[in-house]
Amino acid sequence: MCDKNIDLMMKYMDGGLDDFEKMNLEKHIEVCEVCAEDFAAYSEILHGFEKMEIEEAPDGFGEAVMAKVTQLDLYAPEKVAENRRIKVVDGLIFGAFGVAAFVLFGGGALALFGGEILGWFYGAGLYGVAEFVAPIAEVCSAVVGTISNWATGLGDIVPQETMIFYGVAFLVVFSVLVFLQVHMSRKNVVVKEK
């Protein structure tokens, strides 16, 4: 096994041998039987590929593809409009979820821990932010207080178990509806607009 000139042979395969390298390789091949055999094989591979015909697609290939494409017709204006509608609905649902989550968690946090949060802002020297957040925290606190009063009042009329049941049922139905909407929209091909 003689691997001395393997790099030169690979360079030959890439078509990048200069005259000096070619001469060196030829000299070596003259005296090394193993490399001569290897070079003959590499040469055969190189020229074999040059001669190897590119297989042409069978007759009727294009027509068969186009028949399937015509049947699919994914980019017909009405399908594009439908996909766009689905994307908008998806966007609205996720947007609404995002806003609701932000209001619930952000507002709740401000209502419950407004004092600590404002203290942290003041401590960090973020006076502008603190002054911006302070009235929002007040509103959140008032809203949470009102809801708490309603819940206490409602609790006197409706048993706690019933309220929990309807609350959970509402969440389950809402989640299923959202899942169905997302699932249905994913079944459609979304057309990327250029």
Place this chain on the structure above:
Amino acid sequence: MKMCYTEKSDYDLTVMVANGDHDAFSELVNRYKNLVYSVVLRMISDKEEANDQAQEVFIKLYKNIGKYSDEFKFSTWVIRIATNHVIDFRRRSKNHIEASNLDDMEDSAVEYVSSAEETYIAKEQSKMLSDAVENLPDMYKLPVVLYHQQGMSYQEISDIVGEPISKIKNRLFRARKLLKESLISMQRGESYV
């Protein structure tokens, strides 16, 4: 006035397809059907199956046409989809035992399955080379076919396979060595099992 699709760039055609123009897709099929078919055939080696799978590749292209960006050459994108499709097809195929994942194959032993009968019958050089290429594992076959037969650059193959150029060079190096050994053993009338 009839539009001249042949003068349009690949990217322009993809935009037209995404806007519902079937003739634009027909032009893309005409441009790339031989490339796709020959690459799929090299990987599947069964003309009928290759025809079906090459058609499926074009359906995939059609479905995903909006995802094409002109960051890559269209041919690079097409071959990437074609090779991934064939790999998926093999994975789905229950009878296909050969490892189909490129990374899995890298770890697996290189295996020649050339039958003795074929070795003796295939005397013509091109037939021998063709057989040798056919028996290469995909991870070596793909770069060698794309580089030597389709005339693609290292960079283009790297984009298609999703591996760095250094890895492509290594695979090509290994593929050539395997082909050389295969050819030499065929010429000596040996069977490489």
